[in-house]
Amino acid sequence: MPTIAERITRLREEIPEGVKLVAVSKYQTPEAILEAYRSGHRIFGENRAQELSAKAPLLPDDIEWHFIGHLQTNKVKTIIPYVSIIHSVDSCKLLMEIVKESRKASRNISCLLQFHIAREESKYGFSIGEAAEMLDQLRQPDLDPVSIIGVMGMATFTEDTDQITSEFITLSGIFRELREKFFLNQPAFKEISMGMSDDFKIAIREGSTMVRIGSAVFQSSI
Numbered sequence: 001m002p003t004i005a006e007r008i009t010r011l012r013e014e015i016p017e018g019v020k021l022v023a024v025s026k027y028q029t030p031e032a033i034l035e036a037y038r039s040g041h042r043i044f045g046e047n048r049a050q051e052l053s054a055k056a057p058l059l060p061d062d063i064e065w066h067f068i069g070h071l072q073t074n075k076v077k078t079i080i081p082y083v084s085i086i087h088s089v090d091s092c093k094l095l096m097e098i099v100k101e102s103r104k105a106s107r108n109i110s111c112l113l114q115f116h117i118a119r120e121e122s123k124y125g126f127s128i129g130e131a132a133e134m135l136d137q138l139r140q141p142d143l144d145p146v147s148i149i150g151v152m153g154m155a156t157f158t159e160d161t162d163q164i165t166s167e168f169i170t171l172s173g174i175f176r177e178l179r180e181k182f183f184l185n186q187p188a189f190k191e192i193s194m195g196m197s198d199d200f201k202i203a204i205r206e207g208s209t210m211v212r213i214g215s216a217v218f219q220s221s222i
């Protein structure tokens, strides 16, 4: 069984330079996260507010925490002290709560807009129309100190690689359309967060800049 450090090294070889590896550490103990940290890894992703705010204070300060799960507005406050990027902004109400709490805490937070690209109904996320309607109304001063730096999406849970490929192509298209319409003079808007353990190679081929990988890094402990 390869160690966590060996798995990360192997993944880094498979992931091009410009693509960030977010090691998804949900359900993992602080000890397992430290093992990855000691191998040099610094970017970790969590999908539950309570779990992030319990583990982050126990771990080194220079970890860059990403929040990747559905976030309820009443939990925003608890993660703001720790998080640097929130991948899963799926409503205007949530975005404005993040703005409010970031101002109170004087923290610069980057956000990605999550899009619903999968066939499953249960996945959270904007449609392009909903996002455009929101972005039409917002100016950067309304958001400071929050920046919108890109988009995120999850493909359908399926073995059908054509289906997965077409969903990732859809997300890349949404990214380009939003960049052209709303972020032309904002070079910070450059991230496409897509790809997990089973589909990251397809995601990278279709333009991913951030892959969120859990089980291929940490063997499942559940």
Ligand SMILES: *Cc1c(COP(=O)(O)O)cnc(C)c1O
Binding pocket: 024, 026, 047, 068, 069, 154, 196, 197, 198, 212, 213, 214, 215, 216
């Ligand atoms: C758990 C999770 C991942 C990682 O999934 P793996 O298949 O374990 O790599 C990525 N993104 C989100 C939003 C997740 O909840």
